[in-house]
Amino acid sequence: MNDSTFKKNILCIGAGYVGGPTMTVIANHCPDYRITVVDISEEKIRRWNSDHLPIFEPGLKERVDRVRGKNLFFSTDIDRGIAEADMIFVTVNTPTKTFGEGMGRAVDLQFMEQTARRIREHASSDTIVIEKSTIPVRAAETLEKILSTNPNGVRFEILSNPEFMAEGTAIQDMENPDRVLIGSMDTPEGLRARDELLAIYNRWVAPEKIITTNLWSSELSKLVANAFLAQRITSINTISAVCESTGADVTQVADAVGRDSRIGSKFLRAGVGFGGSCFRKDILSLVYLCEHYGLAEIAGFWNYVIQLNDYQMERFVRRILHAMFDTLVDKKIAVFGFAFKPNTGDTRDAPSIYICKRLLEEKARLTVNDPHALENAREDLKGLDGAGFEQDPYKAAEGAHAIALLTEWDCYRDLDYRRIFESMEKPAYLFDGRNHLDHDALYAMGFNVYCVGKPDRDHFA
Numbered sequence: 001m002n003d004s005t006f007k008k009n010i011l012c013i014g015a016g017y018v019g020g021p022t023m024t025v026i027a028n029h030c031p032d033y034r035i036t037v038v039d040i041s042e043e044k045i046r047r048w049n050s051d052h053l054p055i056f057e058p059g060l061k062e063r064v065d066r067v068r069g070k071n072l073f074f075s076t077d078i079d080r081g082i083a084e085a086d087m088i089f090v091t092v093n094t095p096t097k098t099f100g101e102g103m104g105r106a107v108d109l110q111f112m113e114q115t116a117r118r119i120r121e122h123a124s125s126d127t128i129v130i131e132k133s134t135i136p137v138r139a140a141e142t143l144e145k146i147l148s149t150n151p152n153g154v155r156f157e158i159l160s161n162p163e164f165m166a167e168g169t170a171i172q173d174m175e176n177p178d179r180v181l182i183g184s185m186d187t188p189e190g191l192r193a194r195d196e197l198l199a200i201y202n203r204w205v206a207p208e209k210i211i212t213t214n215l216w217s218s219e220l221s222k223l224v225a226n227a228f229l230a231q232r233i234t235s236i237n238t239i240s241a242v243c244e245s246t247g248a249d250v251t252q253v254a255d256a257v258g259r260d261s262r263i264g265s266k267f268l269r270a271g272v273g274f275g276g277s278c279f280r281k282d283i284l285s286l287v288y289l290c291e292h293y294g295l296a297e298i299a300g301f302w303n304y305v306i307q308l309n310d311y312q313m314e315r316f317v318r319r320i321l322h323a324m325f326d327t328l329v330d331k332k333i334a335v336f337g338f339a340f341k342p343n344t345g346d347t348r349d350a351p352s353i354y355i356c357k358r359l360l361e362e363k364a365r366l367t368v369n370d371p372h373a374l375e376n377a378r379e380d381l382k383g384l385d386g387a388g389f390e391q392d393p394y395k396a397a398e399g400a401h402a403i404a405l406l407t408e409w410d411c412y413r414d415l416d417y418r419r420i421f422e423s424m425e426k427p428a429y430l431f432d433g434r435n436h437l438d439h440d441a442l443y444a445m446g447f448n449v450y451c452v453g454k455p456d457r458d459h460f461a
């Protein structure tokens with residue numbers, strides 16, 4: 001198919017975790033659409049054009065191979081991409097502000113605004129602009145204001161189409177989504193634009209899974225979905241504290257509670273706290289939004305979810321400290337797992353960062369092990385005294401006083417813990433922050449075992 005025979009030109013600005021996989025899936029289902037993904041980072045684009053993609057997601061590579069160079073292209077020529085596009089997905093990053101008003105809570109919209117100005121400058125015909133990055137409610141209004149100052153008479157229609165994929169299952173989440181959400185203006189032009197986007201999703205998503213709403217509901221739903229998920233984790237984590245004190249077992253409680261179909265069983269795994277690039281950021285954004293509208297009580301409620309998440313991490317550290325006779329000075333702790341969840345090397349906002357820093361403050365010596373996140377872990381703990389890194393878990397545990405498991409990688413289940421126990425200082429402690437290992441077996445081997453939401457199991461009389 002040559003350029004002129006493509007039905008539409010789609011552009012995606014931002015070749016990150018969202019843009020790359022999303023466009024790959026669309027390109028696979030829409031061979032008659034020409035899709036170009038652009039980014040300011042030459043390195044990122046070079047890797048998207050190579051055999052070493054900049055992100056790892058199961059199922060991604062084979063899908064890229066199938067369509068790259070046919071109807072999927074990666075480029076740094078943003079302006080040309082804009083000029084040729086009928087539809088533009090915006091997937092630039094929208095981090096939490098680290099300066100000025102709203103610092104630490106509000107979303108930093110500078111990349112969004114720069115992108116809007118660039119689109120306004122280079123668009124050569126009427127264009128649909130689709131917000132896919134997670135942004136504050138009513139961000140579409142800002143986009144609209146900037147785009148409408150276009151001097152060439154080009155018209156823009158803005159849609160919101162938030163992404164719900166999770167890392168590690170991105171392709172699966174997109175191929176078989178629980179729902180697709182499209183928000184538009186309730187005007188004839190808005191609805192026409194919405195239908196053009198619907199035509200894309202209709203290729204592989206059942207109509208009953210596609211929800212259409214107004215723009216603001218769509219923008220808000222994304223924040224709320226992440227806030228609810230994070231809040232569920234926090235809810236079960238609060239109960240884990242109650243379990244540790246009372247002798248109840250949080251896994252059993254979660255199972256009993258989750259079997260109520262009104263509650264559901266997912267996202268009820270107690271642990272050391274939630275991490276990742278979205279949950280904290282999106283709750284903070286919701287908090288900021290509530291404060292902006294004078295809803296102090298609601299802001300307080302959501303803010304407390306974050307505070308409790310921080311408390312869960314701190315609680316884990318204190319449990320280690322108290323179990324080990326209230327001092328960690330010069331004790332070696334092997335950290336099993338650093339990524340914010342398994343099957344990714346991503347460590348953004350990982351609980352391990354906070355926990356490791358606190359353990360180092362207590363002057364423990366750490367040896368961090370992770371099958372895929374050691375490079376990031378080095379960066380996250382750079383310059384901190386006492387932090388070591390080891391790719392081999394057996395070596396990491398050698399001579400250690402304790403193991404702290406922070407990410408539930410499968411590989412940690414398959415280790416020879418008898419061998420590990422023999423190589424450790426005694427008494428040997430195991431703190432399972434994800435309730436991932438066989439605690440009975442470990443206890444029988446001689447470990448003092450401490451798991452989230454379960455009573456202590458030590459060998460002291």
Ligand code: UDX
Nearest residue numbers: 163164165166167267268269271274275276278340341
């Ligand atoms: C999340 C949302 O799931 C996704 O829909 C959204 O688009 C982006 O944010 P992600 O950050 O990739 O996805 O990870 P997720 O699998 O949701 O896990 C987030 C954190 O919660 C991890 O640190 C994980 O360990 C923790 N978690 C999850 C728990 O502690 N307990 C659980 O039961 C589930």
